[in-house]
Structures are given as structure tokens and as C-alpha cells.
Amino acid sequence: MLQRFRAYWPDEDEWRWLELDDGGYVIRHVILRGGEPIVAARTDELLATRDRAGLLGVQLYEAVNGVPAEGIVDPPSDAIPVQADEFDRVFRQARASRNRTPTTTGPFPCGSLVQGTFGANPWPAGATGTYVDIGHEPIHGFVDAQWFFQNGASWPDPGTDAQFRVVDLRWHSLQLRLQPVGLPHHGLPWPRPYDWHELGH
Numbered sequence: 001m002l003q004r005f006r007a008y009w010p011d012e013d014e015w016r017w018l019e020l021d022d023g024g025y026v027i028r029h030v031i032l033r034g035g036e037p038i039v040a041a042r043t044d045e046l047l048a049t050r051d052r053a054g055l056l057g058v059q060l061y062e063a064v065n066g067v068p069a070e071g072i073v074d075p076p077s078d079a080i081p082v083q084a085d086e087f088d089r090v091f092r093q094a095r096a097s098r099n100r101t102p103t104t105t106g107p108f109p110c111g112s113l114v115q116g117t118f119g120a121n122p123w124p125a126g127a128t129g130t131y132v133d134i135g136h137e138p139i140h141g142f143v144d145a146q147w148f149f150q151n152g153a154s155w156p157d158p159g160t161d162a163q164f165r166v167v168d169l170r171w172h173s174l175q176l177r178l179q180p181v182g183l184p185h186h187g188l189p190w191p192r193p194y195d196w197h198e199l200g201h
Contacts, residue, residue: 002027004087005079014038017082017090020073028087029068030094037094039066053138053174056107060139060171063106065098108166108176116141116164116178118156125155126196132164132178141178153184153191160190 003020017030031039041061046068049057082090102110116132126148132141141164148155156162168177184193 004082005075006082007076007079017087018073019087024072026069026073028091030091037097040091040094040098041065041068043068049171056136056139057174059106060169063103064169064171103169108169110166112166114164114166116162118158118160120158139174141176143178143180147179149196151183152193154194156190
């Protein structure tokens, strides 16, 4: 039988919400510190991400969602039972907040710089965006097409090297959302100025 409860740790000012399986292992884990979610993790998601992307995938997952408790958990004596719908609501809210919060830990925190190479895409230039090889398969980068429109930059040829700033981390798709650091400038091989209004953008 599943157990769901919450308990308060006064020394850390944390409310810890845990959902445990029949063996006492964590299924879902939420930690609210001072009212702010610092963990909103599922053990099954973490294990699936590890199987897909190894240690680097685990680091990306934990940077966004935090680290669920490991091993068998014994509910403390002052644990307060919670119903499934209440736990679901708290977990959804905590997860949404974590996904909106820029990551500050892990191998690729928001604002950090990475080197990469623009790749080929299955769509025409100017549509959707463009993939970036950052040298950490299966993790890949992606630059939204809007960056090129807003900055008047030419579309890069596949194989073009550039430096990028990390602006978001999509752990579920193993993707870093990136923005090129360089802005268009005449005389440089890339990015060159380009008027996207000619194409209706």
C-alpha cells in the first residue's frame, strides 16, 4: 500500500512531502524550503533519464528537479498523512515552479557558456530553429529561430562553430536551449547581418 505524508524539519525550515511504495522506497518527493520548492522529483523519471543519458542525464535531471531521497524511508513520528489528490496538487505546483526557475547547478547552469557546432536540420533555413552539437551526446543544443529574426542574423551553415549561452534546460528531451553570443557584424564569416523581413518574418 502506498504511503503519502508530509513532515516539517525546523532546522532547515523544510516541509518534506514523500510518496512511498510498498517497500518504503520513494516514488515522488517534494521539498519546500521557506515555501519555495527545491525538490520535485520522481524516482522513475530519474532512473529512465540515467538509462537514456548516463551520469550526465542524471546531473541534468537533478539540476532541474532536485534529488529524491534514496533507500528505504521510515516516516517520522510526527508525519502527517496526506491524500492522493493533495499530494498530486503539491507535486504539480512544485514541478511547475522548478521548471520556471533558471538552473544554477549542474554541468550547464543557465548563463554558462558552451562551444558548439551548428548541425543540419530536417526543415528549411528560418523554420523552427537549428540543432547544435555540443560534444556531449546524447545531450544536444537548440537555437530557436526567433533569435535570428530578432537579431537580424543570417542562418548558419551546418558545421559553423560558435559560442553559446545556456538559456534553458529541457531534461525530458535532453536538450539545452541556447543563444549565440555573437551578434551580426559586417566582415565576419558568421553571424552576418540579414533582413528577415524580406521573407515575411
